Amino acid sequence: MEIEKHQHHQLHVFFLPLMAQGHIIPAIDMAKLFASRGHRSTIIITPHFLPFLSKSINQNTDSATQIDILTIKIPTYEVSLPEETESIHMATTTEMLSKFFQALPMLGPQIEELIKRHRPDGLIADMFFPWATDVAVKFGIPRFMFHGTCYFSLCASVCMIRYEPHKKVSSEYETFIIPNFPDKIEFTASKVADFYKEDVEPQYLKLFKDMHEDEMRCNGVLVNSFYELEPAYADHYTNVLGIKSWHIGPLFLNSKGMNLEEKRGMECSIDKQVWLKWLDSKRPNSVIYVCFGSMIKFEDKQLMEIAMALEGSGQEFIWVVRKEKQEEWLPEGFEERMEGKGLIIRGWAPQVLILDHEAVGGFVTHCGWNSILEGVCAGLPMVAWPVSGEQFYNEKLVTQILGIGIGVGVNKWSRNEGDFVKSEKLENALRRVMKGEEAEEMRSKAKGFAQMAKRAIEEGGSSYMDLEAFFQELRLVRL
Numbered sequence: 001m002e003i004e005k006h007q008h009h010q011l012h013v014f015f016l017p018l019m020a021q022g023h024i025i026p027a028i029d030m031a032k033l034f035a036s037r038g039h040r041s042t043i044i045i046t047p048h049f050l051p052f053l054s055k056s057i058n059q060n061t062d063s064a065t066q067i068d069i070l071t072i073k074i075p076t077y078e079v080s081l082p083e084e085t086e087s088i089h090m091a092t093t094t095e096m097l098s099k100f101f102q103a104l105p106m107l108g109p110q111i112e113e114l115i116k117r118h119r120p121d122g123l124i125a126d127m128f129f130p131w132a133t134d135v136a137v138k139f140g141i142p143r144f145m146f147h148g149t150c151y152f153s154l155c156a157s158v159c160m161i162r163y164e165p166h167k168k169v170s171s172e173y174e175t176f177i178i179p180n181f182p183d184k185i186e187f188t189a190s191k192v193a194d195f196y197k198e199d200v201e202p203q204y205l206k207l208f209k210d211m212h213e214d215e216m217r218c219n220g221v222l223v224n225s226f227y228e229l230e231p232a233y234a235d236h237y238t239n240v241l242g243i244k245s246w247h248i249g250p251l252f253l254n255s256k257g258m259n260l261e262e263k264r265g266m267e268c269s270i271d272k273q274v275w276l277k278w279l280d281s282k283r284p285n286s287v288i289y290v291c292f293g294s295m296i297k298f299e300d301k302q303l304m305e306i307a308m309a310l311e312g313s314g315q316e317f318i319w320v321v322r323k324e325k326q327e328e329w330l331p332e333g334f335e336e337r338m339e340g341k342g343l344i345i346r347g348w349a350p351q352v353l354i355l356d357h358e359a360v361g362g363f364v365t366h367c368g369w370n371s372i373l374e375g376v377c378a379g380l381p382m383v384a385w386p387v388s389g390e391q392f393y394n395e396k397l398v399t400q401i402l403g404i405g406i407g408v409g410v411n412k413w414s415r416n417e418g419d420f421v422k423s424e425k426l427e428n429a430l431r432r433v434m435k436g437e438e439a440e441e442m443r444s445k446a447k448g449f450a451q452m453a454k455r456a457i458e459e460g461g462s463s464y465m466d467l468e469a470f471f472q473e474l475r476l477v478r479l
């Protein structure tokens with residue numbers, strides 16, 4: 001009776017994302033999704049993101065009524081950071097980044113104040129705030145962790161932390177099998193993020209250990225993935241590794257049909273008429289899209305190798321580069337020769353819309369989880385080129401478990417650059433994902449996953465139902 005009475009009770013949830021674009025985008029998607037199911041969402045963020053957030057939220061007037069924004073201030077003064085450092089991207093040096101992370105736990109009192117004032121039913125905080133569980137406990141509300149990555153990578157991270165296989169090998173490049181894992185996956189210490197290694201700044205090692213402890217003790221984890229994509233890993237995470245979770249993705253799919261780039265609040269560096277007309281003139285599956293996410297900036301010599309591979313492969317392409325001028329990093333006469341064959345976007349591209357165009361038949365990606373989900377949902381085979389962190393796990397998922405991608409043989413984790421990849425390697429991978437039997441097989445598998453993803457978020461689908469289960473859990477905890 002008591003449960004029934006509360007079955008339709010509107011819930012109010014606080015979202016606390018890390019102050020970075022890649023974390024805020026899925027938080028907004030979640031907030032909108034919760035609002036579309038009749039609940040109230042409040043996003044807590046630094047003032048820097050306000051214009052972006054307001055623009056994005058106003059896109060959907062129905063749910064906008066249910067979404068509030070509250071601001072907090074990074075205690076920059078206490079850690080001697082410039083006052084305007086309100087996002088992780090503004091911490092441009094290693095020293096600034098370290099201070100930024102030192103400042104995060106100092107946000108606790110501000111969050112407490114907001115909880116006291118607004119009395120939400122639950123707090124969904126990023127993994128980078130392991131102290132959030134203590135804050136929530138103080139007020140008797142549940143704390144959930146949001147993970148913007150896949151189950152495969154979550155399982156791999158937990159196994160690295162628990163069993164430390166990377167410390168039992170004699171060299172960086174000696175292979176080991178990830179222990180207590182559903183499949184036999186070979187890995188090397190060179191691909192393990194520095195955060196897990198003893199020689200890293202003790203602050204980061206502690207943060208990562210705290211994050212993993214918190215993963216175990218919080219009320220559960222929300223994952224931006226869908227069950228059908230990686231069932232063995234979704235089950236393993238909960239049943240074997242013992243971490244309660246709900247799969248509620250792909251989150252971005254819920255917003256499809258809206259003006260997605262507007263929704264994301266980002267200014268694109270290319271006019272819609274230009275890229276759309278260009279793609280409309282191409283045959284289905286004839287263009288490869290090349291983009292390395294929102295942060296990676298390759299050195300000129302690496303860009304040169306990419307250009308040579310694109311030209312050498314004879315492949316039509318759209319290439320997104322975070323550079324203003326072309327002079328030093330393109331082979332001489334490249335743009336003239338590629339006229340009509342390739343389109344370079346300098347800055348920010350409307351990625352989801354481009355991937356969805358029927359002329360696009362493949363994706364070269366740095367294996368950021370959002371990009372991979374977007375590639376999967378567009379039914380595209382991928383060239384997997386990981387650069388840092390969990391991207392190396394994601395690469396394994398794409399190439400070995402899902403069988404929808406080809407790696408370029410990168411062997412080393414690096415905060416900025418990754419391994420240098422020669423043009424021949426990329427050229428070979430481009431050919432393999434775009435043409436021939438192998439490419440068709442991967443494309444057909446990817447399209448299968450794309451359909452599963454769409455079904456997962458529809459009423460009655462696996463992600464839809466798991467979100468219902470999450471709401472139910474929240475109601476029970478709050479009874």
Ligand code: UDP
Pocket residue numbers: 022025291292293294295296320347348349350351352367368369370371372374
């Ligand atoms: N993105 C985009 N245009 C760009 C570059 C990136 O729309 O020019 C979006 C992309 O669609 C994805 C996000 O930015 O949603 C990048 O997230 P991901 O997890 O792939 O990588 P990160 O940038 O966090 O490394």
